[in-house]
Amino acid sequence: xxxxxxxxxxxxxxxxxxxxxxxxxxxxxxxxxxxxxxxxxxxxxxxxxxxxxxxxxxxxxxxxxxxxxxxxxxxxxxxxxxxxxxxxxxxxxxxxxxxxxxxxxxxxxxxxxxxxxxxxxxxxxxxxxxxxxxxxxxxxxxxxxxxxxxxxxxxxxxxxxxxxxxxxxxxxxxxxxxxxxxxxxxxxxxxxxxxxxxxxxxxxxxxxxxxxxxxxxxxxxxxxxxxxxxxxxxxxxxxxxxxxxxxxxxxxxxxxxxxxxxxxxxxxxxxxxxxx
Numbered sequence: 182x183x184x185x186x187x188x189x190x191x192x193x194x195x196x197x198x199x200x201x202x203x204x205x206x207x208x209x210x211x212x213x214x215x216x217x218x219x220x221x222x223x224x225x226x227x228x229x230x231x232x233x234x235x236x237x238x239x240x241x242x243x244x245x246x247x248x249x250x251x252x253x254x255x256x257x258x259x260x261x262x263x264x265x266x267x268x269x270x271x272x273x274x275x276x277x278x279x280x281x282x283x284x285x286x287x288x289x290x291x292x293x294x295x296x297x298x299x300x301x302x303x304x305x306x307x308x309x310x311x312x313x314x315x316x317x318x319x320x321x322x323x324x325x326x327x328x329x330x331x332x333x334x335x336x337x338x339x340x341x342x343x344x345x346x347x348x349x350x351x352x353x354x355x356x357x358x359x360x361x362x363x364x365x366x367x368x369x370x371x372x373x374x375x376x377x378x379x380x381x382x383x384x385x386x387x388x389x390x391x392x393x394x395x396x397x398x399x400x401x402x403x404x405x406x407x408x409x410x411x412x413x414x415x416x417x418x419x420x421x422x423x424x425x426x427x428x429x430x431x432x433x434x435x436x437x438x439x440x441x442x443x444x445x446x447x448x449x450x451x452x453x454x455x456x457x
Contacts, residue, residue: 184445185456186213187224188233190404192451193444194436195228198402198429202228202453205236205398207389210405210437211305211324212251216456220244222303222405225353225392226456234457237353237392240264243298244306245291254327255279255319256288257310263292265358276365279319304385304407307357311381314364315374325406332410335382336375342383347391355388382410386417393426403430406437 184192191206206226215221216235223239242257242264250256259280262270270276277285291298305328312318312327317334321327343360347353360381367377393401401421408414414430421428434440 182445182449184448185216186441187215187221187405188226188456189441189444189448190436191226191228191233191402191444192448193434193440193442194402194404194429194431196443196447197431197434197440200400200402200429202230202233203398204228204400204402204429205393205396206233206402206404207392208405209304209407211303211407212301215302220299220301220303222301222305223307223355224302225396227396227398228402228453231452232457233453236351236396237348237355238302239304239307239388240354240356240358241300241302242306242310243292243295244301245288245298247297247299250306250309251324252322253320254309254313257306258313259288260292260298261307261310261314261357261361265361268293279313304405308407311361311364311378314361314368315377316368317374317378325409328407328410331378331381332412334375334378335412336373336379339376339379339383341380342385342387343380345384345388347388347395349395353392353395355392357384360384382412382416385413386420389417390420390424393421394424399425399427401426401428403428404436404440408436 187208190208208224210222225237227236242260244250308328312331317330318327343363346356418428
């Protein structure tokens with residue numbers, strides 16, 4: 182029985198917490214194939230009694246080099262910048278300092294012609310790109326390393342978050358472009374990396390609250406590898422509780438792919454196995 186990766190994440194958290202629909206599921210991780218042929222990882226699902234649908238996602242961008250981008254956060258950063266700046270990016274040399282001239286030429290061609298540059302909505306790759314833009318890490322040696330650097334860099338006590346835009350109708354799309362532009366302004370003003378890291382995390386928690394308010398589901402289920410991030414998980418659960426929602430998170434089952442099997446098993450015996 183085929184079960185979509187991110188739907189299995191949500192199901193594993195629902196199974197662990199012994200809850201049923203309706204609910205809003207937030208599945209954020211690094212990589213998982215979506216039903217539309219793109220790479221998912223920043224998903225919002227509306228779970229109902231007989232169905233589950235993708236109600237929203239993070240704005241997509243391209244990963245130059247595909248799998249190579251997983252090991253090189255600088256490539257995710259380049260994909261983010263190309264998405265919002267287009268051809269203008271290649272004239273801003275201060276944004277290309279992590280690349281040699283030859284690399285820049287190759288990657289520009291890949292992004293411009295959409296060659297070996299798959300589309301993704303991944304929150305994990307967004308973490309990677311921001312870590313590279315802040316200057317924390319251009320290359321990694323294991324999955325999640327850049328995101329860990331970003332979490333550990335957070336300056337305590339920062340309460341404001343970067344701005345974002347949100348499509349008002351379903352499917353809701355969280356547009357991170359205002360955040361990236363504000364981050365680049367902060368970088369130009371030499372704002373401390375820890376402050377930028379905190380503002381980015383706060384942005385993400387604010388987006389989840391905004392989607393929860395639009396979907397108007399009291400139960401909000403949080404799953405996926407990104408919720409191994411303690412700052413993110415604690416801040417979003419506290420915000421949801423303060424706003425009158427009931428968040429659910431993993432306590433015994435891993436939020437990352439270690440919990441996938443439970444979700445698959447739960448859905449294989451459920452009337453809402455199919456993702457629409």
